[in-house]
Amino acid sequence: MICCFGSLLPKPAPKAPQRVRMIDYYSTEERMSDTIPSYEERMKWFHQARFGMFIHWGLYSIPARGEWVMYQEQIPAADYAHLAKKFNPKKLDAASWVALAKEAGMKYMVLTTRHHDGFCLFDSQVSDFTSVKTAAKRDIVREYVDAARAGGMKVGFYYSWLDWRFPGYFDYKGKPESAKALVRQAHDQVKELMTNYGKIDVLWYDGHWVPNLEKENIAEFWGAKEMNAMVRKLQPHILINNRSGLAEDLDTPEQHVTASAAGRGWESCMTMGDSCGWGFIANNPNFKTVPQIIQHLVTAAAGEGNFLLNCGPKSDGTIRKEESDRLKAIGEWMAANGESIYGSERTPFRAGIMGICTAKGNNVYLHIFRWPIQGEACIPNIKNKIKKATILQTGQNLEIVKASNNRTYFRGLPKKAPHPYDTVIKLELDGKPEALTPQWGYTNCG
Ligand code: JFZ
Secondary structure (H helix, E strand, O other): OOOOOHHHOOOOOOOOOOOOOOOOOOOHHHHOOOOOOOHHHHHHHHHHHOEEEEEOOOHHHOOOEOOOHHHHOOOOHHHHOOHHHHOOOOOOOHHHHHHHHHHHOOOEEEEEEEOOOOOEOOOOOOOOOEOOOOOOOOOHHHHHHHHHHHOOOEEEEEEEOOOOOOHHHHOOOOOHHHHHHHHHHHHHHHHHHHHHOOOOOEEEEEOOOOOOOOHHHHHHHHOHHHHHHHHHHHOOOOEEEOOOOOOOOEEOOEOOOOOOOOOOEEEEEEOOEOOOOOOOEOOOOOEOOHHHHHHHHHHHHHOOOEEEEEEOOOOOOOOOHHHHHHHHHHHHHHHHHHHHOOOOEOOOOOEOOOEEEEEEOOEEEEEEOOOOOOOEEEEEOEOOOEEEEEEOOOOOEOEEEEEOOOEEEEEOOOOOOOOOOOEEEEEEEOOOOOEOOOOOOOOOOO
């Protein structure tokens, strides 16, 4: 398809001033910069962080049947809009979200500043459908940003390109004026988000798909190239995900943990409930268990990727017990074992049925999900000299025994797993982990 919205694209930005000192993120003038740090530079904190909190929150938390309720139940926009009169989250304290994320061991957060329903949690000048201009009368994005920064969290914004309130979204050919206004809205609002809230670390686009538009034409439809150039001018350090029709910085596997090729940044996002709903669901009987969630986090870390775990707060702004309990339990595990997650790298070693290995520098971390009650654990094909093997959580030293066929055994394990979900054995090597003769092909356990 030929793009019919070329005229909408932002005018070329004025020539950026020369940068003479550290960028002051509170000054738009200073933020304008031609200097975008290298990919490796921009990705550094992200690789350290590994674990983040996704928050899906908006008007849909009132009907409490997930964030797609307007679309799934075909609620007319005018009816749906009434929810804004009821949305007044008296108990919202963004600092409590941040405290919970911190307790879980998370290092960054991503909030839905505006989902597919079009309701903004920020002060937009181009829409009246915002939390500032309706019952709540609060700039929730501002509260979130301030709390996250104060808590030392990196700050991410989720923003949906699509907005179900625009008929032109569903029929861009038949209703080009509406489609044009939709694209205009996205450019204006992302500019607001990138200008009015200080330094933003992640821009998490979503909702870039368009009915009856081929994948390869999505970026052109939204003017994504121009948009992202504008974003990087305003926020040179930012990481942008791959949901604008362009690859940009981060892949975003959803509800599964799948590593991208080495060198490419990626982040798996997942709900805690057992459905694909991200907003609050009142009657949600089943949640993932804590060990399941920890295993997903470890799998992401083993592939040099991140894990963005979702919370869907209730309409009053509080986080449900099923989610907060899980986050606290994960936090307990992270407090003892976080060293094996933050800044993790890939290893050439496999741990068979026991679990998964992560690494950092000269250290390898064997994550044991299924404790070998026989008192020994085996990793084959370690080429390095192993200086020391300890149980990370207790500091207990383990015996290192070499055996035929390139096997290394770690002996003296207690009968009972020191941690019921994942006990980590730390191996200190004489150099970067290297494998002797990797097994042929693949095994049932990767
Ligand atoms: C999207 C949203 O629709 C959803 O509400 C949530 O915000 C999630 C994080 O992202 O979900 C998607 C996105 C893409 C596909 C499916 C669900 N897809 O491409 O099939």
